[in-house]
Amino acid sequence: MRKWKPDWTTLTLTGVALVLAAVALGQGGSRMVFDGLVSGGQTLLSVIPLLMAAFLLAGLVRTLVSREVVERWLGSSSGWRGIILACLGGALLPGGPYVYYPIAGAMLQSGAGLGVLMAFITAKNLWSVPRLPYEFAFLGTRLTLIRYGLTLVVPPLAGLLTEALFGRVIDRIRKAVQ
Amino acid sequence: MNQATLILVMLALMLFIYAWRRGDGSHRRGASMGWHTLKRTLPLLLIAFIIAGYVKVLAPQDLVSSWIGPDSGWRGLLVGTGAGMLLPGGPYVVFPLIAALYQTGAGVGPTLAIITSWSALALLTVSFELPFLGWRFTLLRIGMGLAIPLLVGLAGTFLFGG
Numbered sequence: 423m424r425k426w427k428p429d430w431t432t433l434t435l436t437g438v439a440l441v442l443a444a445v446a447l448g449q450g451g452s453r454m455v456f457d458g459l460v461s462g463g464q465t466l467l468s469v470i471p472l473l474m475a476a477f478l479l480a481g482l483v484r485t486l487v488s489r490e491v492v493e494r495w496l497g498s499s500s501g502w503r504g505i506i507l508a509c510l511g512g513a514l515l516p517g518g519p520y521v522y523y524p525i526a527g528a529m530l531q532s533g534a535g536l537g538v539l540m541a542f543i544t545a546k547n548l549w550s551v552p553r554l555p556y557e558f559a560f561l562g563t564r565l566t567l568i569r570y571g572l573t574l575v576v577p578p579l580a581g582l583l584t585e586a587l588f589g590r591v592i593d594r595i596r597k598a599v600q
Numbered sequence: 601m602n603q604a605t606l607i608l609v610m611l612a613l614m615l616f617i618y619a620w621r622r623g624d625g626s627h628r629r630g631a632s633m634g635w636h637t638l639k640r641t642l643p644l645l646l647i648a649f650i651i652a653g654y655v656k657v658l659a660p661q662d663l664v665s666s667w668i669g670p671d672s673g674w675r676g677l678l679v680g681t682g683a684g685m686l687l688p689g690g691p692y693v694v695f696p697l698i699a700a701l702y703q704t705g706a707g708v709g710p711t712l713a714i715i716t717s718w719s720a721l722a723l724l725t726v727s728f729e730l731p732f733l734g735w736r737f738t739l740l741r742i743g744m745g746l747a748i749p750l751l752v753g754l755a756g757t758f759l760f761g762g
């Protein structure tokens with residue numbers, strides 16, 4: 423476990439935040455700079471319980487699921503079966519990007535393949551079951567059914583395609599993040 | 601506490617009890633691993649939420665709504681895809697906004713492109729992705745995913761009208 427130090431990711435994101443703050447200053451003065459900070463802060467405060475649960479869950483998953491099990495169930499060697507499992511897992515997992523990316527990171531470090539990771543993220547994005555009620559409520563049954571219907575094939579396809587075309591990049595991805 | 605939080609807390613609790621019952625101390629190891637990851641990621645999380653806050657405050661909503669009517673064709677699909685990538689926030693923020701656009705005259709195709717693009721390509725989520733999966737994965741995911749909202753919007757326009 424690496425200690426935190428200001429790396430390029432942090433610096434880049436800090437730069438983006440500063441540019442946005444400057445734009446806000448130009449458009450609405452210090453009032454808008456303040457509004458942006460408050461808006462971000464409120465979102466953060468509202469997801470603190472979610473964050474705690476998500477990180478606990480990610481830590482437990484990483485401890486409980488051994489590299490061998492992940493390799494068998496979600497590793498690149500398990501082919502389309504692992505990809506389907508990853509799709510189902512992604513579809514059922516609740517929470518935002520601060521939930522599924524730590525879990526995907528844990529899967530990566532435990533030996534999951536590129537296609538499996540891509541299927542997991544894509545299914546989380548397009549098949550999301552916990553998000554379904556919101557989509558129905560706001561956009562109506564017709565649009566929701568059309569949207570889910572048209573994207574049904576995408577997550578497994580994305581997983582298979584990524585594994586076939588770029589599967590070997592996974593070692594470099596794993597090393598770079600460690 | 602909302603539904604997502606409840607489900608997640610329950611999942612975490614179930615897993616924690618399972619780990620504790622294994623009797624090998626993996627519940628303690630898992631909790632401390634989660635805590636260390638949270639501590640390490642906290643600065644990035646803070647910055648990510650600040651960026652999300654600013655994009656939310658600055659989003660040019662009225663400008664977007666005039667570009668994505670039913671007859672906007674490829675331009676509407678492209679604008680919809682781009683707008684979806686930039687939309688900030690979770691479903692309870694984004695869906696009401698998209699619904700408002702749809703009700704004020706956005707076409708089915710561009711609307712589907714926005715939803716799909718926000719779902720699969722939202723740029724704000726990249727700040728959460730980079731520390732865990734790295735830029736190579738992000739590049740692959742977005743590069744391969746760019747066609748998806750366009751195809752979904754195109755299919756929607758053809759099958760279910762403009």
